[in-house]
Every structure is written in C-alpha cells, then in structure tokens.
Amino acid sequence: MVDINPNATGLPGIEQLRVIVGAVMTVGLILSVLALIISAIVWGFGANSSNPNLASRGKLGVLASCGAAIVCGASVTLVNFFWNVGQAV
Template sequence: MSAPFIDIQPNTRGLPGLTALEDIVGGLLTFGLVAAVAGVALSSVAWAIGSHSSNPHVAGKGKSGVVVAAGAAMLLGAASTLVTFFNNAGAGIR
C-alpha cells in the first residue's frame, strides 16, 4: 500500500493580511539595505583612518566591514530570487 500523494502549493489568498505582511517584509528589506549602506560608509571611514594612522588592526576591521556590508546588501537584493529558486528546486523533487 502506497502513501497518498499530497500536492499543496503556495497561494496568495490563503491567509488574511498577506498583503500587509508583504509590505512589512518589503520595509524590512529597505531597512536592511539602508543599514548596509551605513555599514559600508562607516567601515570605509574606519579603513581610511586605520590606513592613514598606520593602525593595521583598525584598517583590517574596516576592510572586513566593507566586505560584510556589501555581502549583506547582495543577499538582501537576492533574497526573493534565492527563495524562489529553492522553492522551485524543492517543488521539483518527487
């Protein structure tokens, strides 16, 4: 005896308030991007100050901060695409 096949797909009318939740998530993405811009700016300042004051520790932390903030911005920008990709990949498993 085999298990019954269950096929449930995401829909946009399943829960009340879904539009409001989408607006909230969009706002969080915007907040995250603004924070990433601030992170790049502050880390760049630390990198410059560390470089000009011959302080390799501060310069290194500034470089790391720039890379982390840029990576965060990339992930925030790609969040919807990443989730869609993995949803489609998972839906293809049978």
C-alpha cells in the first residue's frame, strides 16, 4: 500500500506560488466585474436602440462574466472536491 499526500514544504517557493495564484484569482475576479459592467452597458444600449443583436451580445457577455466569476471563486473548492473524489477511488 502506497500512502502519498501533498507536501506543502517539499519545494522552495511554494508559498510564493500560493501568493501568485491568489493574485491571479483576484485579477480574474476584477476582470469579471469589469466585463459584467461593460456587458450590461452593451445590453442596455442594445435594448434602448432596438438593436436585438447588440442586446443579445450584451446578455451573453453578462452570462459569460458571471460564469468566469463563478469559476474563479470556486476553483479552490472544485479542485479540493475532485481531489477528495480521486482519493476515494
């Protein structure tokens, strides 16, 4: 039987890598908010100018930016969930 677990102190630079990943997650969330704002503006312009193509693109942008925020926010939880599922196999 082999019992191997992640080692948080096995390599130098692990803590710096955690800081970098956290910063990238923050940038991803900020860009998601920016995309949501821009998409909502496009959606509003499309709806008020009777341009269904522009309104549709704005709606799609709102959904995509919300999806990106969900993935950025839940990434650690998702990885931990699938790690635990993999350990149970």
